[in-house]
Amino acid sequence: MKIITISRxxxxxxxxxxxxxxxxxxxxxxxxxxxxxxxxxYGLDEVYVENALDRPVVQSIPLNFRQSFTIxxxxxxxxxxxxxxxxxxxxxxxxxxxxCVIVGRxxxxxxxxxxxxxxxxxxxxxxxxxxxEERAPQGxxxxxxxxxxxxxxxxxxxxxxxxxxxxxxxxxxxxYHLVVNTSGWQIKELVPAVADYxxxxxxxxx
Amino acid sequence: MKIITISRxxxxxxxxxxxxxxxxxxxxxxxxxxxxxxxxxYGLDEVYVENALDRPVVQSIPLNFRQSFTIxxxxxxxxxxxxxxxxxxxxxxxxxxxxCVIVGRxxxxxxxxxxxxxxxxxxxxxxxxxxxEERAPQGxxxxxxxxxxxxxxxxxxxxxxxxxxxxxxxxxxxxYHLVVNTSGWQIKELVPAVADYxxxxxxxxx
Numbered sequence: 001m002k003i004i005t006i007s008r009x010x011x012x013x014x015x016x017x018x019x020x021x022x023x024x025x026x027x028x029x030x031x032x033x034x035x036x037x038x039x040x041x042y043g044l045d046e047v048y049v050e051n052a053l054d055r056p057v058v059q060s061i062p063l064n065f066r067q068s069f070t071i072x073x074x075x076x077x078x079x080x081x082x083x084x085x086x087x088x089x090x091x092x093x094x095x096x097x098x099x100c101v102i103v104g105r106x107x108x109x110x111x112x113x114x115x116x117x118x119x120x121x122x123x124x125x126x127x128x129x130x131x132x133e134e135r136a137p138q139g140x141x142x143x144x145x146x147x148x149x150x151x152x153x154x155x156x157x158x159x160x161x162x163x164x165x166x167x168x169x170x171x172x173x174x175x176y177h178l179v180v181n182t183s184g185w186q187i188k189e190l191v192p193a194v195a196d197y198x199x200x201x202x203x204x205x206x
Numbered sequence: 207m208k209i210i211t212i213s214r215x216x217x218x219x220x221x222x223x224x225x226x227x228x229x230x231x232x233x234x235x236x237x238x239x240x241x242x243x244x245x246x247x248y249g250l251d252e253v254y255v256e257n258a259l260d261r262p263v264v265q266s267i268p269l270n271f272r273q274s275f276t277i278x279x280x281x282x283x284x285x286x287x288x289x290x291x292x293x294x295x296x297x298x299x300x301x302x303x304x305x306c307v308i309v310g311r312x313x314x315x316x317x318x319x320x321x322x323x324x325x326x327x328x329x330x331x332x333x334x335x336x337x338x339e340e341r342a343p344q345g346x347x348x349x350x351x352x353x354x355x356x357x358x359x360x361x362x363x364x365x366x367x368x369x370x371x372x373x374x375x376x377x378x379x380x381x382y383h384l385v386v387n388t389s390g391w392q393i394k395e396l397v398p399a400v401a402d403y404x405x406x407x408x409x410x411x412x
Contacts (some may be wrong), residue, residue, distance in 0.1 A: 179326075200398060200399040
């Protein structure tokens with residue numbers, strides 16, 4: 001079974017790269033499906049689940065409060081359960097046995113035993129802002145500065161979740177097999193090169 | 207003109223990757239030639255030149271000494287001249303106009319106007335130690351701990367030189383177009399995939 005995991009900076013085009021890569025290679029593509037499965041099982045809203053998984057409260061509590069009575073323990077328990085459920089969904093994906101691309105969800109860490117090909121997708125701030133502007137939901141008009149702040153905040157949260165799950169640093173190139181910088185590129189132009197790299201990687205490791 | 211620059215961690219196999227990549231693509235390979243050219247022009251020993259360029263004294267002087275009389279100003283002047291000469295040699299390479307691979311020398315920064323494809327090659331410590339052991343000069347018997355220290359020290363110096371030249375961080379994935387992790391691979395196995403990536407990259411940017 002061949003698994004490609006994609007970790008990405010917000011606005012880098014990592015999700016699009018994952019989708020196109022799956023199409024190019026004939027792999028199944030998992031992204032929102034994982035959130036949906038968890039939300040359904042718990043009868044929770046998808047947005048809530050996603051937020052809880054990407055912004056764990058455990059990390060947002062100042063250290064000196066950790067042992068006081070003010071810790072929202074219920075919320076923590078919910079989040080820990082969601083994270084366990086996330087792992088279970090990933091395990092089910094493995095059990096299904098189909099070659100796949102998984103975007104986000106710290107799949108590179110959680111599925112480490114499956115020996116996935118782990119990609120990190122990044123870009124410079126200019127490219128990320130431009131991509132976010134192009135894809136802004138109708139009605140959203142953020143200034144350049146607001147966009148930059150949003151990008152930094154989302155990435156900070158991803159880094160925290162990553163640390164919580166693995167203890168290792170998010171975006172540290174040594175944690176991935178290949179880091180692709182998409183600055184100045186249309187994602188679709190990059191796909192054939194990355195797909196070739198993946199094919200050769202799996203050829204060697206099979 | 208197509209230029210590939212390779213920055214690499216010590217022991218990651220970056221130099222071998224550069225050499226093999228040049229062979230595969232039919233590019234000229236520049237590495238020690240640059241040091242040799244500088245050494246010859248100044249009538250200096252190659253090892254001295256290499257050390258001076260990779261370990262600039264400017265960085266090794268504690269800040270509080272910078273304005274005292276103890277600064278070895280002559281040495282600094284020599285090093286600055288060597289760095290300028292390095293840039294001149296790189297400019298000559300560009301003038302020669304041959305597609306090439308350049309290993310080290312901060313070529314990714316110094317030749318930024320030529321729009322090179324910038325690769326960073328890294329590996330986990332285990333792989334780097336193993337590679338260093340395999341290639342140890344006859345008679346060199348370093349313990350695992352000594353090897354790790356050596357690897358860290360060389361990379362620290364590279365990082366400092368990089369900062370001195372560019373102000374930007376060495377090994378920061380966003381400073382490169384592609385980061386290749388060689389952990390667990392024979393370099394020759396990786397070459398075709400990286401070469402394909404390079405071919406597609408140049409196709410797009412020409």
